[in-house]
Amino acid sequence: MNREKRRTVFFRTFWRIIIALFVLLPLLWGIRTSLCASNYDRSFIPKEITLKHYKDLLKSPTFLPGIWNSVKVSLLTILILLPIVTLASYALGRMRFHGRVLERILLLLPLLPAIAILIPLVQNMHTLGLYNHLMGVIVLNVVFLLPFTTYLLKNFMGLMSKSVEEAAFVDGCTRFSAIVYIILPNTLPGFASVMVYCFINSWLNYLYPYALIADMNSRTMPQILLALIGQYGNNYPSLTAASILTMLPPLLFFCIFQKWFIAGLFGSSMK
Amino acid sequence: MKFHMNQERSKEKKSGWGSKESRLAYLFMTPLLLCLVAFMVVPMITGIQISFQNAKGDFVGLGNYHLVLGEPRFWNNVRLSLTYVVCNVLLSIVLGFLAANLITQKSKMVSMLRPLYLIPWIIPPVSSSILFRTLLDANTGPVTRLIKMITGKNVMILDQAKTALLAVIFHNFWRSFPFAMLFLAAGLTMISKDVYEAAIVDGASKVKQFFYITLPLVKNHLFIVILMITNWTLQDSESCYSLTKGGPGTATEMVAVRLFKDSFVYFEIHTGVVIGIVMMCISIIFAAIYYWVTKAKEMETYE
Numbered sequence: 292m293n294r295e296k297r298r299t300v301f302f303r304t305f306w307r308i309i310i311a312l313f314v315l316l317p318l319l320w321g322i323r324t325s326l327c328a329s330n331y332d333r334s335f336i337p338k339e340i341t342l343k344h345y346k347d348l349l350k351s352p353t354f355l356p357g358i359w360n361s362v363k364v365s366l367l368t369i370l371i372l373l374p375i376v377t378l379a380s381y382a383l384g385r386m387r388f389h390g391r392v393l394e395r396i397l398l399l400l401p402l403l404p405a406i407a408i409l410i411p412l413v414q415n416m417h418t419l420g421l422y423n424h425l426m427g428v429i430v431l432n433v434v435f436l437l438p439f440t441t442y443l444l445k446n447f448m449g450l451m452s453k454s455v456e457e458a459a460f461v462d463g464c465t466r467f468s469a470i471v472y473i474i475l476p477n478t479l480p481g482f483a484s485v486m487v488y489c490f491i492n493s494w495l496n497y498l499y500p501y502a503l504i505a506d507m508n509s510r511t512m513p514q515i516l517l518a519l520i521g522q523y524g525n526n527y528p529s530l531t532a533a534s535i536l537t538m539l540p541p542l543l544f545f546c547i548f549q550k551w552f553i554a555g556l557f558g559s560s561m562k
Numbered sequence: 563m564k565f566h567m568n569q570e571r572s573k574e575k576k577s578g579w580g581s582k583e584s585r586l587a588y589l590f591m592t593p594l595l596l597c598l599v600a601f602m603v604v605p606m607i608t609g610i611q612i613s614f615q616n617a618k619g620d621f622v623g624l625g626n627y628h629l630v631l632g633e634p635r636f637w638n639n640v641r642l643s644l645t646y647v648v649c650n651v652l653l654s655i656v657l658g659f660l661a662a663n664l665i666t667q668k669s670k671m672v673s674m675l676r677p678l679y680l681i682p683w684i685i686p687p688v689s690s691s692i693l694f695r696t697l698l699d700a701n702t703g704p705v706t707r708l709i710k711m712i713t714g715k716n717v718m719i720l721d722q723a724k725t726a727l728l729a730v731i732f733h734n735f736w737r738s739f740p741f742a743m744l745f746l747a748a749g750l751t752m753i754s755k756d757v758y759e760a761a762i763v764d765g766a767s768k769v770k771q772f773f774y775i776t777l778p779l780v781k782n783h784l785f786i787v788i789l790m791i792t793n794w795t796l797q798d799s800e801s802c803y804s805l806t807k808g809g810p811g812t813a814t815e816m817v818a819v820r821l822f823k824d825s826f827v828y829f830e831i832h833t834g835v836v837i838g839i840v841m842m843c844i845s846i847i848f849a850a851i852y853y854w855v856t857k858a859k860e861m862e863t864y865e
């Protein structure tokens with residue numbers, strides 16, 4: 292029994308390492324390439340290690356504004372989305388009303404492809420005067436993230452028992468102050484996972500900015516990166532340096548909130 | 563994506579339009595519904611309207627549909643989409659399911675590995691496609707060099723139709739596999755240990771345990787994750803376009819990529835809209851299946 296147990300442990304560890312390698316190898320190779328001085332360095336560990344490509348990127352006139360635009364888009368998306376989602380998920384999770392069917396529809400909406408209605412949407416944005424404007428991208432992000440985040444937060448809201456809130460109502464608390472003082476502090480993990488989900492998804496998306504923004508100065512980071520692929524061609528050290536800088540902010544956000552995020556998405560058993 | 567069942571609902575008394583609580587609930591829902599109607603429902607209707615017009619805005623009936631559905635390029639797109647979806651779903655689900663068993667244990671190491679495994683899912687598709695381009699480059703990429711070492715041939719992975727398609731599939735597999743793994747692992751942890759112990763007492767083999775216990779009990783999780791990954795792969799234009807731009811030629815041009823190119827690269831709005839509607843219809847079919855399955859699941863828990 293003991294030998295068998297040790298064999299299982301060994302077997303599991305072996306496969307866990309294989310998967311970790313599978314997941315990390317492209318990243319590690321990317322980091323290695325970004326540190327190479329020359330594009331034609333073929334050795335496993337670069338002969339000459341340099342941070343030149345990172346420095347060049349940070350100095351270039353498009354890069355930092357691009358990061359800043361992406362930060363603005365992601366943060367404003369969260370800021371606009373949260374109040375709408377809070378109200379809707381409170382209603383769905385904690386109130387009695389006929390519109391419960393809506394919950395089901397909300398669950399289905401993320402399955403519909405945003406790209407399929409993007410042409411008419413861009414035309415609408417033209418009419419609203421949001422074309423070539425970061426606000427347009429933010430609005431699209433908010434709209435397409437709404438259904439899933441509402442569903443996510445509703446699950447957290449539904450978990451809390453009704454008695455605390457009812458006691459507060461007896462003491463003369465209004466619905467609104469109940470949300471602010473009772474629900475909010477108790478569903479912080481839910482808010483955290485909604486925020487991470489929004490940040491990551493609005494950061495990595497280049498579809499909406501590509502469709503909406505033509506102005507060079509208001510392009511977001513992934514969009515700039517896509518343009519760099521054509522521009523730099525096979526200059527891998529610069530390309531990988533840019534791609535690593537682009538993935539850092541969502542990674543950072545994810546690292547800080549990963550426990551809540553994973554629990555929110557997959558259930559607390561995966562924490 | 564937990565599926566909490568609202569147990570209180572069955573006890574709940576139906577409250578009508580008139581009650582104060584229900585009016586307030588509708589008020590709370592209004593901002594969300596307004597957003598969805600203005601930016602999802604209205605564009606859908608406008609899209610259908612545009613699809614019946616030509617570039618000058620004249621009504622042409624089903625002309626645009628004839629144009630798109632009649633061309634071989636579109637059916638090639640469809641065929642590629644199917645290959646892409648089937649390969650990606652098979653790879654991610656089968657390997658994800660096997661790997662899920664490795665991350666259900668309760669230990670410090672495992673709980674550190676889970677977020678690590680999820681990394682491919684949260685990095686931008688453009689970033690990951692640059693990483694893959696670096697790996698697959700004809701001169702310096704380690705993968706090509708490995709192939710050369712084994713077979714002695716120089717391969718240009720992203721410049722040949724078949725290998726480019728493989729690369730695109732593998733790239734997406736790398737991105738969606740972690741999600742499938744964690745989602746299925748969450749399903750596996752919901753099975754109580756007692757069931758397995760009882761089976762072992764009865765002398766059931768590992769294979770039998772898998773087919774008679776594990777599989778039926780994670781059936782719902784499995785179904786949902788298959789649908790989600792199918793849909794993501796079907797709609798994915800970003801990770802594919804940034805890796806190959808649909809090329810060489812049209813060798814990796816899936817329906818979503820074609821839609822992206824027609825709409826925002828070549829500005830052929832009217833074929834773009836038609837393809838968008840075709841895609842929307844396919845997704846609605848998937849949504850209907852999803853609705854039906856989750857509903858069936860809910861019925862089970864009430865009975």
